[in-house]
Amino acid sequence: MTREAIGTWLIVLVLYEVAFGVSGWCPSLCECGTWYNLQHASCTGRHLYSIHTGAPSIVQALDLSNNSISILNNYELAEAGLTRLKYLNLSVNAISEIGLNAFNGLSELTVLDLSQNHLYYLLPDIFMPVKKLRILRLSKNNFNSHVPRLECPWLTDLTLDSCQISHIPTDMFIGLSHLRTLDLSNNLMIQLDTVTLETLQFLRRLSIEGNPWSCDKLTYDLQIYLIRKNIQYHAVCAKNVEPKKFEKMIIYNPRIKYEKNRPLINLNPNIKKNVTKKHSISIPVHKDTIACVTTTDETNLRKTLNSISPYWFLIVGFLLGIASGMLICYVWITRKICRCSRQTDNDAQRVSLLQNLWQFEDPLNDTAISCPDTPPPPYREVMLRPGRYRNISITTNLNNNIATNSTEYT
Structure with missing residues (x-):
């Protein structure tokens, strides 16, 4: 066999390895092929709990979406030999925690999809080792309490739609100076200050629809700012009608x-005024x-x-209560005094009346004989029948004295 034949066989073997190497090393859980001129491995919907699928190191695009991956540990992707990845899809998983050095060693990674996971917090420096990262998708996560403040100056496309974001701090985009496309749609924002967007000098497209905007002055100022900066957006509030x-x-x-209709009054007396008759115009009152x-x-x-404070009502009510109490006490005391004075007058009148009744004798009752140990009549009887009761004891004593005197003389 000549040298030329040996050379041709070697070339054929190399081409065979290059053509069928990927399909030969493709794991059983994945489907391998070419996608946008990239060596692609698709491992979707396989109920995987980790990224270790056995994919070869020559894979440049890896799709691990719709699985059960819950955590990305430090250096896990690099240890799996996936250092040549340019596209990594981890969407529709259960990822809730990502280590600070999880993406170390992926120097070629350009597109990363982490949407529809359980992320609620991201460390600011987590994407700093990925120097070629341009597109980051974080949609349909829960960043309501911890909005990510990322430090990734080379990032150009950021997606944060449907993340339940209610407020964006003014310093959120300081580390994303080269951002060109920003998606904040379908969140819970009612306001967005223009100061937040001033750091994004290269921003050309902003998606803010689907939020419950309050349509106040801040919102109108935001729309004016976007128009002045030639940033594409969908109007969320109508113009001032x-x-x-x-x-x-x-x-x-x-x-x-x-x-507007008030006549002008000239205060300078030296200037002569031309008095002209003006027709009176009746302005209808609507x-x-x-x-x-x-x-x-x-x-x-x-x-x-x-504007009146409720404490004034309490003070007025307290004063009115004191005044009414004093008035009631005064009326009660005056009535008490009047009753006492009337009672003393009645007692004096009763005593004087009894004395007058008992001082004078009734000539018709001279022959009346008083019985011994007879109780005095009640006061009521004396007052109702003054003529019946007299000072009987005095008359009897007088008669007894007269009788004694007559016996003595005899």
């Missing part, structure tokens, strides 16, 4: 109309203006009532 019927009633200020005035009065009254 004319106020509605009831808004006109509140905004209306009759003083402005009066100042019902809307009357309603506006009434609504403004009502709003002013409500403002004054709201």
Whole structure:
């Protein structure tokens, strides 16, 4: 066999190894092939619990989506021989923890998909070893309490949609200075300050639809800022339209109309004024203006009532209670004093009346004889029948004295 034949056989063997090497080393759980001129291995839906699938080191695109991977340890990808990866898909897994050095050694990685996992926190320097990373997808994770503040200046495309983000700090994108596409759609944000986006000098597309925007001044300022910076976005709030019927009633200020129609007064007496007759123009008063005035009065009254502190009502009620108590005490004391004075007057009258009744004798009852040990009549009987009861004891004593005197003389 000549040297030329040996050379040709060697070339054929090398080409055979290159052509069929990947398919020969492809693991049983994966499907291997070529994808966008990259050696691709697809291991989706295999209920895998780790990245160790037995894929060869020549694989450049690895798809591990729709599995049960829950953690990425430090240096795990590099130890598995996947240092030539340019595309890595780990979406629809149960990843909740990623080590700080999990992506060390993947110097060629360009696209990383971590969407639809259980991530709630990411370390800021986790992607610093991946110098060629350009596209990062983190959609459908839960970053509500810990919004990731990544340090990856070479990143150009970041996806954070459906992550339950309610607030974005102003220093969130400081480490993403070369970001060109940012997706924040379908979150829980109501406001986004323009200061947050000022660090993104190369931003060209922003997705903010699907959030419950409050459509206040900050939101309008954000849209104006995006238009001025030529950043593509979908409008989330309509432009400033004319106020509605009831808004006109509140905004209306009759003083402005009066100042517009008020005549000018010249305070300089040296300048002669040309007096001209002007036709009086009757301005019709609409019902809307009357309603506006009434609504403004009502709003002013409500403002004054709201400005009054509730403690004043408590103080006024306390003072009114004290005043009413003092008035009740005064009325009760005066009635008590009047009753006492009346009772003393009645007692004096009763005593004087009894004395008058017992001082005078009744000539008709001179012959009446008093019985010994007879109890005195009750006061009620004496008062009701003053003529019946007299000072019987005095008459009897007088009769007895007269009888004794007559016996003595005899």
